[in-house]
Structures are given as C-alpha cells and as structure tokens.
Amino acid sequence: MKLLRTDELMHLLQRLSDEGRVFLPRLEDETILFRRWEGDSPSLDALRAGNTALPAKDLLFPQTEEVFRFVANAQNLAIMSGEPDDAPPVIFGIRPCDAASIQMLDRVFLDEDFPETTYARRRDGAILVTWACTDVQDTCFCPTFGIDPAGPVQTGDIHVTDLDDELVLEATSDRGGTILDDLAEHLTDADQGAQDKVDSLREAVRESVVSAPAADDLAETLAGMHEDPIWEEMAFRCLGCGACTYLCPTCHCYDLDGETRGTEGVRFRCWDSCMFSDFTRMAGGENPRPTKRERVRNRFLHKLQYFSEKHGVYGCVGCGRCITHCPACIDIADFIYTVRGADCDE
Amino acid sequence: MKDTVQKLRRRSEKLLRKGEVQRVLGWRPGRLAWQSAPTVAESAEEVQRLEVGPFSAANLTKYLIDIVRPEHPARDEEPPGRTAVWARGCDARAINRLIADGVLDEDEVMVLGFSCPGIADRERVGEVVDLAGASCTCWSEDGGDSFVVHTEAGEKQLQISEVVADRCASCTHPEPVRADEHFGGAARTADGEVRFFALDEYEDMDEGERYEFWSRQFARCIRCYACRNVCPACNCTECVFDGDLPDRPDWLGKASDISDNQVYHITRAFHVAGRCIECGECERVCPVNIPLRAIMQKTAADIEELFEPHEAGLCPDETPPLQAYSLDDPEVKEEGST
Numbered sequence: 001m002k003l004l005r006t007d008e009l010m011h012l013l014q015r016l017s018d019e020g021r022v023f024l025p026r027l028e029d030e031t032i033l034f035r036r037w038e039g040d041s042p043s044l045d046a047l048r049a050g051n052t053a054l055p056a057k058d059l060l061f062p063q064t065e066e067v068f069r070f071v072a073n074a075q076n077l078a079i080m081s082g083e084p085d086d087a088p089p090v091i092f093g094i095r096p097c098d099a100a101s102i103q104m105l106d107r108v109f110l111d112e113d114f115p116e117t118t119y120a121r122r123r124d125g126a127i128l129v130t131w132a133c134t135d136v137q138d139t140c141f142c143p144t145f146g147i148d149p150a151g152p153v154q155t156g157d158i159h160v161t162d163l164d165d166e167l168v169l170e171a172t173s174d175r176g177g178t179i180l181d182d183l184a185e186h187l188t189d190a191d192q193g194a195q196d197k198v199d200s201l202r203e204a205v206r207e208s209v210v211s212a213p214a215a216d217d218l219a220e221t222l223a224g225m226h227e228d229p230i231w232e233e234m235a236f237r238c239l240g241c242g243a244c245t246y247l248c249p250t251c252h253c254y255d256l257d258g259e260t261r262g263t264e265g266v267r268f269r270c271w272d273s274c275m276f277s278d279f280t281r282m283a284g285g286e287n288p289r290p291t292k293r294e295r296v297r298n299r300f301l302h303k304l305q306y307f308s309e310k311h312g313v314y315g316c317v318g319c320g321r322c323i324t325h326c327p328a329c330i331d332i333a334d335f336i337y338t339v340r341g342a343d344c345d346e
Numbered sequence: 347m348k349d350t351v352q353k354l355r356r357r358s359e360k361l362l363r364k365g366e367v368q369r370v371l372g373w374r375p376g377r378l379a380w381q382s383a384p385t386v387a388e389s390a391e392e393v394q395r396l397e398v399g400p401f402s403a404a405n406l407t408k409y410l411i412d413i414v415r416p417e418h419p420a421r422d423e424e425p426p427g428r429t430a431v432w433a434r435g436c437d438a439r440a441i442n443r444l445i446a447d448g449v450l451d452e453d454e455v456m457v458l459g460f461s462c463p464g465i466a467d468r469e470r471v472g473e474v475v476d477l478a479g480a481s482c483t484c485w486s487e488d489g490g491d492s493f494v495v496h497t498e499a500g501e502k503q504l505q506i507s508e509v510v511a512d513r514c515a516s517c518t519h520p521e522p523v524r525a526d527e528h529f530g531g532a533a534r535t536a537d538g539e540v541r542f543f544a545l546d547e548y549e550d551m552d553e554g555e556r557y558e559f560w561s562r563q564f565a566r567c568i569r570c571y572a573c574r575n576v577c578p579a580c581n582c583t584e585c586v587f588d589g590d591l592p593d594r595p596d597w598l599g600k601a602s603d604i605s606d607n608q609v610y611h612i613t614r615a616f617h618v619a620g621r622c623i624e625c626g627e628c629e630r631v632c633p634v635n636i637p638l639r640a641i642m643q644k645t646a647a648d649i650e651e652l653f654e655p656h657e658a659g660l661c662p663d664e665t666p667p668l669q670a671y672s673l674d675d676p677e678v679k680e681e682g683s684t
Contacts, residue, residue, distance in 0.1 A: 028566070029566075031635045033634075054568065063602045064602050138379075138477070236386060236409070236412070237384050239408060239575040241571045241574075242569075243633050246633075247568075270600045270601055271602070273570070290417070290418040291417050291418045321633075324633075325631070327404060327575075327630070328383060329382065329383035329404075333377065334376065334377040
C-alpha cells in the first residue's frame with residue numbers, strides 16, 4: 001500500500017495518460033458521467049459522489065460502432081472494413097460493482113472460440129483504476145453478489161481508497177505495480193495507521209450496504225418459477241422502456257443494423273434491449289415474447305438464472321441503477337427478497 | 347392527505363364489492379422510502395395496499411392504455427370493463443387526452459379525483475433528511491399536506507411545499523379537471539403565472555449558447571425511450587420510432603448519435619405539441635437528466651403566443667390548436683398578406 005497526497009492526484013493521472021486516453025467521472029449538467037480527462041484538475045466531488053449515472057460499459061462496448069461500409073452497383077460490390085475506435089481506455093474512478101461487471105462482459109465477448117475482436121483489443125489494453133465506495137446509495141446491493149464495495153476487484157489494476165487528504169493506492173495487477181513504481185517519488189509507504197483506517201473504512205462501508213439473500217441456489221429456485229404470477233404483476237407495471245437495460249453494466253445484447261443511401265451504405269452494431277417489443281420479432285412477424293410478461297421474465301431470468309447456469313456467476317452486480325431509474329419502481333433487489341420469501345427490513 | 351387516502355380506499359373497496367368497476371389503479375409503497383409503485387387492485391382486499399404517498403409520482407394513465415388496448419389480446423379474453431383511477435390534476439388531464447385521442451371511451455373509466463398537494467422531490471428531501479436510512483414516509487396525523495420521514499435518528503416532518511418537485515411547482519391544475527367523485531379538500535392555489543417559469547434560464551441564452559446547450563443534452567441521450575413510454579400523449583398504436591416494422595420505412599436508425607437523437611426529440615416534441623398535459627413525467631424518468639420539460643413548455647408557450655391560450659386535457663372533446671385549421675391561424679394570415 002502506498003500513499004499519495006490527494007492534491008497530487010494529477011501526477012497519477014499524468015502517468016496513466018501515458019497508457020491511453022483517461023476517462024474519469026465528471027459532472028455534466030447535474031449528471032456524473034465518465035468523460036475524457038483533458039489534463040485539467042479532476043473534480044473530487046464527482047469522484048466521491050455515489051456512482052456515475054451510466055456505467056463505463058460504453059468505453060469497452062460502445063453503444064454504436066461501425067462494422068463495415070460498402071459501395072454497390074449492378075456490377076460491383078466493394079466492402080471496406082469499419083474503422084472502430086479500438087484504442088484501449090484508462091478508466092479512472094470506476095466503482096467495484098462496475099469493475100466486477102466487466103468480468104461478465106468478458107465472459108460473453110472473450111469467448112475462447114469466438115472472441116469479439118474490437119472488444120478484445122480495447123479490453124486487453126485497458127487499465128482500470130478502481131475507487132472504493134464511500135457514498136453508498138440506498139439502491140446499492142453489491143454484497144449480494146460477493147462484491148466488497150470498498151475493496152479491490154480482480155479486474156482492476158490499481159485500487160484507490162480515499163482518506164480525504166491522502167489516497168491509499170494498492171496495485172492489483174502487474175501493470176498497476178509498474179505504474180506505481182514509476183510514481184515512487186510522489187508516494188510514501190502506508191504506515192499501520194493508514195492500513196487501519198482502510199480496514200475500518202472497508203468494514204464500515206460493507207456494513208452499510210444492503211445484501212439481499214442471493215444464496216447459490218437462487219438460479220435453481222427461479223428455474224421452477226417460469227409460470228409464477230409474480231411476472232404478471234411486474235409486467236403490469238413495466239412501461240417497456242429500455243432504461244434498465246441501457247443503464248445496466250452487465251447487459252450486453254446488441255443488434256446489427258445499417259443505413260443505405262443510394263449505392264453506399266454502412267453496417268453498424270448497436271445496443272439493443274430485450275425490453276423492446278421488436279427485440280425478438282421474427283422477419284415473418286411472429287414474436288416468441290409477445291407481451292411484457294415474457295420480456296420482463298426474460299430480463300430477470302437472464303440475469304439471475306440463465307447467466308448463472310451458463311457462466312457460473314450471476315449477471316448482476318448490484319449497482320442499483322435500474323432501481324434508481326425504473327419509472328415504475330421495479331426493483332430487482334426487492335424481487336430477490338420476494339423470491340426468497342424474506343423480509344427486506346431484516 | 348391521510349384522511350383523503352382513507353376515503354379513496356373505502357370508496358374503491360365499495361366499488362369493487364358492488365362490481366361497479368373491475369379494477370382500481372393507484373400506487374403502493376415500495377421497499378425504499380421514496381418508492382411508490384403504480385399498482386392495480388382487483389379486489390377489496392387488494393385495495394388495502396393502495397396508497398397516495400408524498401412520492402407517488404407516476405402518472406397512472408399509461409396503464410389505462412394497456413388495459414383497453416392489450417398488446418396481445420387472448421381470443422377468449424373478456425372486454426376490460428370499467429377501471430377506477432385515483433387521479434390528480436395531471437392524471438385527469440391525461441385521461442381527457444386519451445378520450446380526445448380516441449384511445450379510451452368515457453364509460454371505460456371512473457375518475458376518483460383528489461386534491462393534489464404536489465409530489466415531493468427525492469433529491470430535495472434527501473438534502474434535509476437521510477432518506478436512504480428512512481424506513482417510511484407517511485402523511486402527518488394532523489390532516490394537512492405535511493409528511494413525516496421516519497429514520498433511525500428520529501422523525502422529520504416536512505411540508506410538501508418545502509420540497510415539491512419543479513414540475514408540480516409550475517402546475518396550473520392541482521385539482522382534477524374531471525372527476526366522477528372528488529375527495530379531499532381544496533388543493534394548493536394554482537397560479538397561472540408560474541406555468542412557464544422554467545423557461546426563463548433558456549430564454550436568456552443566445553442562439554449559439556442554446557444550440558450548444560441542447561446539442562450537449564441530446565449527445566447524452568441513450569435512447570432508452572423512457573420519456574416516450576411514460577408520456578400519456580404518446581399513445582399511438584405503433585410508434586414511428588419503433589424500427590424494423592414490416593412494410594414500413596425506417597424513419598430513424600437504431601444508431602445512437604447526436605443527429606438521430608435530435609431527430610427523435612424534435613419529432614416527439616412536435617408530435618405531442620398541443621397535446622402535452624405538462625405532467626413532467628418525461629423529465630422525471632430521464633436517467634441522464636435532460637430537461638425535457640423545457641422543450642414541451644417552450645412549444646406550449648409558442649402555441650399560446652401564435653394561436654390561442656391553450657392547456658391540453660382540460661376537456662375530453664378539445665381540439666388542440668395544431669390539429670385544427672382556422673382562417674384566423676397566423677400562417678394563413680401570413681400567406682394572405684404576401
């Protein structure tokens with residue numbers, strides 16, 4: 001563990017910018033978002049407040065990305081590969097829940113047999129500087145999925161714990177170690193006092209976050225609930241917008257779409273949402289998920305049953321964004337309590 | 347308000363018992379103190395869970411559309427019958443809009459209107475009390491429009507007016523404009539002067555600043571369509587923005603970029619211009635805080651200036667100015683003079 005004076009944070013950012021474009025939480029019109037660091041003094045308020053409105057997903061898996069372009073006429077067809085922006089990002093100040101969510105994206109896009117090449121290029125070179133949560137929201141429930149809200153994360157390279165005047169830095173990967181070595185002149189060794197502060201802060205934060213009862217057999221329980229009336233009730237409330245899926249750090253469904261103007265065109269990949277009615281509509285018009293009941297059920301079961309069955313982990317990290325923003329108060333933590341037959345006040 | 351909620355419950359129970367309505371739409375408390383979820387009660391027992399709380403924000407009328415126009419009706423499904431709705435000014439105006447747009451028949455709905463004290467803004471309440479640690483928020487026993495937030499540290503009483511949402515502060519009709527029955531006393535006094543107060547800060551910008559401001563807002567849009575899906579004026583059977591419909595051109599690509607995002611927001615603004623009931627739900631649900639209400643207020647203010655004083659949803663047989671043609675319309679006069 002090393003200590004960096006908070007007012008010397010610029011040194012760390014400058015060193016990180018040698019590795020790639022740095023993105024960090026920034027306040028834009030009352031909304032905290034990951035934005036490009038322009039060499040200016042970072043906003044500590046934005047770094048310390050709750051979590052970003054949108055996860056960092058877009059930096060590794062952009063909402064819209066060109067795949068190829070073409071020019072075609074009656075005789076010829078020319079296809080040019082797209083020019084995706086695949087430079088690996090440095091993501092600074094990402095919360096443990098969001099950093100953990102990248103493991104879920106990796107399982108989907110870094111499949112051994114069919115790796116997604118542009119994702120792989122960004123991901124392989126990306127640097128994650130995780131930031132211990134201190135401003136916990138009532139919608140947070142990451143410990144449900146074994147995530148330590150103020151602790152380091154497997155996917156991260158450097159972990160930061162904010163002790164106001166000082167930042168405690170821990171290298172959590174070899175690359176992170178090298179970066180901290182290079183910064184040695186600005187760092188001091190953390191003494192026992194700082195260690196103790198980090199330990200007690202971690203424990204206090206962990207205690208303050210809701211942990212819903214998602215024991216290992218939740219997926220098995222859900223497997224028997226396909227026809228449960230709970231789906232009707234949730235579907236009644238659902239307005240069928242895509243806020244929950246687009247705000248979700250682990251949702252990864254996409255569509256390939258295109259635009260053609262005269263003899264030229266472009267094909268792009270873009271996020272899609274299983275909550276939209278046309279998501280599963282077939283070319284002939286048939287739709288295997290014809291109503292909100294099937295769509296809501298699919299979203300919850302994908303996160304808490306299918307993903308777990310396929311990959312051995314749940315497809316949710318408890319960041320709480322879908323809970324904060326659902327216009328109809330559909331609450332995935334509440335759903336877990338209900339399925340478990342547990343009282344959320346306990 | 348506490349008393350009003352009791353009366354609404356009692357009347358709803360009776361209506362369901364007698365079979366005068368098939369269901370009642372209201373809200374119910376959620377897991378967290380600020381959650382109040384849209385809910386349907388189909389029996390007298392289920393009515394017990396209904397509430398109107400300081401955070402009962404959702405406009406319920408979108409659910410009426412689902413009821414009278416199910417997405418995938420079963421062949422043997424019975425007609426939906428009659429639905430009672432607990433309604434404030436904005437809900438009642440939305441119901442008028444649905445009737446005027448031909449979505450809903452008057453005999454399909456029963457409006458149980460109540461005087462609205464305004465909805466508490468979650469962030470404003472959070473500034474004065476630890477809402478995250480609160481176990482519940484309840485109306486005060488004294489019968490007024492104040493509520494009590496119960497936390498581990500104790501109780502905090504707040505007046506709705508101290509923490510009211512902006513959209514409610516500019517509301518001109520806290521009383522339901524249509525009600526089969528009315529509950530509760532008089533609402534806050536509505537002040538017509540406050541209607542467009544949110545526009546001032548935008549009017550102060552010059553053209554370049556305004557363009558930069560709105561470009562930044564739309565660049566942030568993630569096209570989740572929450573603003574459209576929550577809007578009672580967005581009641582088309584099929585939306586022009588839902589892509590890939592057979593035999594239909596793709597008016598708008600699925601790509602999320604500033605140009606497509608602008609097309610979406612500008613088109614939507616024009617589609618609902620004159621029919622927007624100014625409930626502000628679009629702005630409430632936007633996950634990236636785009637000030638969508640300002641766009642609708644600007645169109646409403648322009649309609650007032652160009653055509654005639656107009657507030658949407660005040661009666662069920664209204665014709666919004668942009669849906670009517672009159673020889674007195676400003677563009678007719680302009681054409682005539684050139």
